[in-house]
Structures are given as structure tokens and as C-alpha cells.
Amino acid sequence: MDKQPVDVETAGQNVAGEEPAAEPEAVTDDTTVHDDDVELERTIGLVGGLAIGIGTMIGAGIFVFPGLAASNAGLAATVSFGIGGLIALLVALPTSELATAMPRSGGGYYFISRGMGTAYGAIVGLGLWLGLMFASAFYLVGLGHYASAVFAELGVGLPFSPVIGIGLLFGAALTALSIGGTENTAKLQNIVVGILLVVLTGFLSYGVLDAFGVFGRASAPEHFFSRGYFPVLTTAALVFTSYLGFAQVATVAGEIKRPGRNLPLAMVGSVLVVTVFYVVTIFVATSAFGADRLGQFGETAMVEVAREFLGLPGAVAILGAGLLATFSSANASILSASRAVYALSRDALLPRKASEVNLRYGTPHVALLAAGGPILALVATGQVELLAEVASFLHLIMYGLMCVALIVLRRRNPEWYSPSYRVPGYPVLPGVGALASFGLIAFMQPASIAIGIVVMAVTYLWYRYYAGDVKLKGDI
Amino acid sequence: MTDRPSILVPIRVLEGESVPEGVPGLLANAHVVLLGYHVVPEQTAPGQAQMQFEERATARLDEYEAIFEEAGAIVERRLVFTHDGQKTIDRTIHEHDCMAVLVPNATGAVDDVFVAVRGTVGIDRLARVVAGVFGAMDTSITLYHVVETEETDEDIETLLDGVADRLGELGVDESKIETRVERDLRPLEAIVDASEAFDAVVMGETDPSLVTYVFGMPADQVADRFLGPVLVVQHELANERDE
Numbered sequence: 001m002d003k004q005p006v007d008v009e010t011a012g013q014n015v016a017g018e019e020p021a022a023e024p025e026a027v028t029d030d031t032t033v034h035d036d037d038v039e040l041e042r043t044i045g046l047v048g049g050l051a052i053g054i055g056t057m058i059g060a061g062i063f064v065f066p067g068l069a070a071s072n073a074g075l076a077a078t079v080s081f082g083i084g085g086l087i088a089l090l091v092a093l094p095t096s097e098l099a100t101a102m103p104r105s106g107g108g109y110y111f112i113s114r115g116m117g118t119a120y121g122a123i124v125g126l127g128l129w130l131g132l133m134f135a136s137a138f139y140l141v142g143l144g145h146y147a148s149a150v151f152a153e154l155g156v157g158l159p160f161s162p163v164i165g166i167g168l169l170f171g172a173a174l175t176a177l178s179i180g181g182t183e184n185t186a187k188l189q190n191i192v193v194g195i196l197l198v199v200l201t202g203f204l205s206y207g208v209l210d211a212f213g214v215f216g217r218a219s220a221p222e223h224f225f226s227r228g229y230f231p232v233l234t235t236a237a238l239v240f241t242s243y244l245g246f247a248q249v250a251t252v253a254g255e256i257k258r259p260g261r262n263l264p265l266a267m268v269g270s271v272l273v274v275t276v277f278y279v280v281t282i283f284v285a286t287s288a289f290g291a292d293r294l295g296q297f298g299e300t301a302m303v304e305v306a307r308e309f310l311g312l313p314g315a316v317a318i319l320g321a322g323l324l325a326t327f328s329s330a331n332a333s334i335l336s337a338s339r340a341v342y343a344l345s346r347d348a349l350l351p352r353k354a355s356e357v358n359l360r361y362g363t364p365h366v367a368l369l370a371a372g373g374p375i376l377a378l379v380a381t382g383q384v385e386l387l388a389e390v391a392s393f394l395h396l397i398m399y400g401l402m403c404v405a406l407i408v409l410r411r412r413n414p415e416w417y418s419p420s421y422r423v424p425g426y427p428v429l430p431g432v433g434a435l436a437s438f439g440l441i442a443f444m445q446p447a448s449i450a451i452g453i454v455v456m457a458v459t460y461l462w463y464r465y466y467a468g469d470v471k472l473k474g475d476i
Numbered sequence: 477m478t479d480r481p482s483i484l485v486p487i488r489v490l491e492g493e494s495v496p497e498g499v500p501g502l503l504a505n506a507h508v509v510l511l512g513y514h515v516v517p518e519q520t521a522p523g524q525a526q527m528q529f530e531e532r533a534t535a536r537l538d539e540y541e542a543i544f545e546e547a548g549a550i551v552e553r554r555l556v557f558t559h560d561g562q563k564t565i566d567r568t569i570h571e572h573d574c575m576a577v578l579v580p581n582a583t584g585a586v587d588d589v590f591v592a593v594r595g596t597v598g599i600d601r602l603a604r605v606v607a608g609v610f611g612a613m614d615t616s617i618t619l620y621h622v623v624e625t626e627e628t629d630e631d632i633e634t635l636l637d638g639v640a641d642r643l644g645e646l647g648v649d650e651s652k653i654e655t656r657v658e659r660d661l662r663p664l665e666a667i668v669d670a671s672e673a674f675d676a677v678v679m680g681e682t683d684p685s686l687v688t689y690v691f692g693m694p695a696d697q698v699a700d701r702f703l704g705p706v707l708v709v710q711h712e713l714a715n716e717r718d719e
Binding site: 043044105 | 515519520528534555556557560564567
């Protein structure tokens, strides 16, 4: 990719009289070029992209879900995670194509608004922002569970459950930290992800050997579909939150170096890596205890699994890893949420003020507060499963629409649309991706679906009220 | 007149860095690549900073561009919002094929310039920068070399004469060129000490090594301690890229 022209015209203005910011002239491997001599540098490499994807995904699913998933679906929860990974892959491939054609900040929102028009874009963009809040809240509640388990491990008896309090504390701390401008958040993320992968690989290798009886204690074989087939699908819908991270890579698409190569590799690569880790983890966890007992351990079941294998040191290692992982997921999601706010206000769907940069720290304090504040309210509910499902719902709508947007763009084939990566098996693969994304929603709890629909309705009404005249669709 | 060497002048345009006094005069004969850049933290999208600060930054660059053009330089400019200033500088050097980077410090009239000659590598670019920038000025040029242990007197003579000849070919008045050789000193300290008496420094870029990784590049250290402008001559482009 040498210099790829951008030919998407925006027009109109919102209630406050703001117009969408000018589109760049072109994108190159290293920059986004505006008006010939103004450039935005791309600074995130492949490793950074993978760290964002893996770092967001690996915390939630691996550390919070095994107990919940096993109690729902038994040993077949491994299949649930497999299904989740497959759907994520079916969406990650089309997303990669769109991202190489439009490597701009905002990810899925940008692709859909330019491919299908402002109304869809607004629903997805605002939905993405809110979805990330639900996801962050879910991660923070998970973090609270892990931190509480630390207290339990230390033998500190507390008269109340500290889960929500700790979640709130960390939520506030993370928001403050990102506003205050910690210098090396990305490097920190890379290191955390590296440590996590090492700890998990060691732990899982031991667990797999143990499950096959290498250490002389073959686990009791269990009926695979012990809860039947339907729970496998509802569990897949529940745990899909574990796979939301690859889309976070697309929210920083404007900052990825050599986007034509690094975006697809980072998105598809991180999905493949975490799918393997998830499936193996659930297998190890369920074969250590059996689904029933695992289910009783709840959100911190992994700690008990580690204790079973490796005693106290194992439990401590997994506790530490769980804290790091949920922390990095929450951190990454808050940052993505603020990127989403930026993309929306750039396009005049939110007030320009929302992406204002703080003079002292250089950070987008309004956007970060707009993400951090509501997250705390959501954390206060303490509803792990509901938070996870609403986050999944809002993301699944976006994923499905991204697949549709790809089909729309390929059919119309506008001149500016020249992705350097093309999805194989068009139109079947993106078609299946769209159907699978929308289809998975059907297996969620009615309450989650209802909340999701209300959120979408509100975002649509906001768009009609605030930015009904804004035109974002590309020339197709 | 020789070819105008392209010299990168990087300026943190929104953080109070400006073109110091005397610098436009210094680069009057150069092809100036004026790079205004603004470093944003990782939690901020560069585009976000652009939305808010582009106008202000552009206005400042307009001013600086005018000052350089008034002094006689040819100016190309860039405004970049980035997470990583060094990456931006490196990329700009690469894209504009800059022969040298200026570490801008205020300066008065430049009467004498200090040129640190390290070894045979990169001599030609060093000569072209010196001749291009200072050749047409009435500046005395001191070629300075710190002897390394395995070098013989002949080696040094060949080296410095070679540079002087090359400068002569490029149109520099050879009577203005002096040479100075020192022994038994650590090159970096020697350069810093010796350069104090001069108005400007020209030196080569050094390959990163473990020492430079810990203490910073020698050119940066010289620039930190020498109060005048430093021109750091860049290596020939290797043309390979990471990631």
C-alpha cells in the first residue's frame, strides 16, 4: 500500500451547527494525510495490535467464565467457546477487509457509517460506545471477584462482600489514571499480556497432561453434553463477551502501522490465539472437577482449579494473573470507548466538546469521563451475566452489520473501495458471519435482549434529534 | 554554489519550541524541511489533537516558514500529530532524504564551525552538508579528530586531507579550513570541550550501541551540553524497515 486515496464525502450539520470534520486525503503505511502537509503518525505495530486484541479478550473469558459456563453447559462448554471463537473469526475476516480499505479511527462504526449511511452508523457507533461501557463494567466486576478472592486467600474475613466496592474503586482509578496521562499504557499492556500468556501456558500444559492421566490421576470422564444441546448455544451467547477484543483493534485502526498487513494479522491472530486458550482452559477446568463442582465455585473457579493442580502457589499465581487480566481488559475497553467518542464527535454525532483534549495532560478528559462515569453506575449493579450479555448484544449487532456493509460495498464496488486484503469465500463467508452474529442474539436471556433493544432505540432517537442532517455515507 | 543539502528542522510546535534566533541565517543556503510535530499520549487519538490544535500549529508554522524563506532558504513543511516523536523524525528524514538534522539552539553570526570527523564512513555526506550550509558564508571550518588507538599518523592525515579536498571540490575556500587532532581523550568529552569555543557543531550520527542505549546518542549528549546549534549528519539510507 503506497498512498491510498480516501474519497468519502461527508456533509450536513448537527443541531449545534457542527459539521463532520474533513476526511483525510489519503492513507499511507505510516500516516493518515490531511491537506497535503498535515499528517497523523501511525505508531502501533503488529505486536501492539495483538496485545490490544489478546489483552482485551483473555481477561474476561478465561478468568470469569469457566465456572458460570460449566454450570450452564457442562463439559460441552468447550463447544460453546469454540462456537464463540468461530463466530468471532467469521466476523474478524470481513472486519479485516473493511479495515484495510478504511484504516481510520472508530473501527466498526466508521465502516458501517461510510458503507451503509448515518443512521446505521449512529446506532452502531453509540451502541459500540455503550457496549464498551457494559463490557468494561463486566470486567471490573470480574476484577472485584478476583480481588475479593485475594482477601479470602489472605484469611481476611470481611463482614460484607467487597466485590462491587473494589470494582468501583478500580473503575475510578483506571479513569483517573488515563486522564492523568500515564505515559506508557501501551507498553504496560504488552508486558501484562506477555506475562499472562506465559502463566497460562504453563498452567494449561500441566492441566492437559493431568487430565489425560499423565500424573496418575485420570479424571472422571463425564458425559459430554450433560446438560443437553440447547444450553451449549445459550452459553455461547453468554461467553461471547470474551471475544469482543478483536473489534477493539479496529477502533485504533487509524494508528496501526502498515494497516494493510497488520490489521488483519492482529485481528485474526488474536482471535485464533484466545480461542485456543479458552477451549483448553475450559477443558482443563471441567476435567479437574466436573461441571457441577466447578459451577459452584462461580467467578473465581479458576483459582480452585489451580489449587487442585498446584496447591497454594498455583492458586496465588492464578489470582495474580486474574487480577492482571481483568485489569488489562477493563483498561483497554475504557480507552477504546474514548476512541469511539472521538470518532462520533469527529462526525458531529456527539458534541465536538466531547473529544476535547486536556491542555495539561494532553488526554481526552471529557471522553474518558463520559466512559468512566456510566461504567461505575453499571458496576454498581454487580450483574455479571447481564452486563456481559448486553455488551455482547450491542457488539453482535455491529458485527452483523459489518458483514452486511462488506456485502453492500462489494456489490456496489465504489471507486474508493480498494481493500488490500480480501475476504475469501465471498459472499458466503460474510453472509454466514452476519447470520451467525444476529442468530446468537436469539439465545440470550430476554432481559439482555430487552435492554439491548432499548439502547438501540435510544441511540436512533438521539441521531434523529441531534444529527438527522449529517451525511456520512461514502459515494457508492 | 553546490546543491542545497536538505536539513531537517524538527520543532515541537505546540510546546513553546520555536525557531531560535540566528537559525534561519544559519540555514540560508539549505533546503529546509520544517517539521512541526506534537506528541500526544497513548490514550489520545492523534486525530483528536489535530481537530483541536491544527489551526494554532499551522499558524505558527506559517510564521516560521516565512522567517526561513526571508533568510533565503527553500522550505518544505510538515505538521504531524504523533504518539512517538522519534518515529516521526526518523520517518521524515527517510521520506525527504534529509542529509542532516538540526538540533536548534540560538546562535549569533556564525564565524567558525566545528566539524567532528570520526572515520571514513559517511565522509562524503559530511562534506556535502558542510559545503552546502557554510560554503558560501565567510566561515572558518575546523576539522576535528580524536585519535583512536590503532590509527597511525598517516591514516589521520589521509582522512582529514581527504575531507579538506572534498570540501575544496565542493567550492569551499580551502584557506578557511583548519585541522585539529587530539589524542588520549574520550571522543565524546573531547568534542564537547573543544566545541565550546565555536559557533556551531557538525557531527555524524552514531550507530546505536548498548552504551548509547543507556546514555543516549552521542549527538544528543553533545546537543544537550553545547549551547549552539548542532547539525547531525545522517547515514545513507539503508532502506529496510521494521515491522
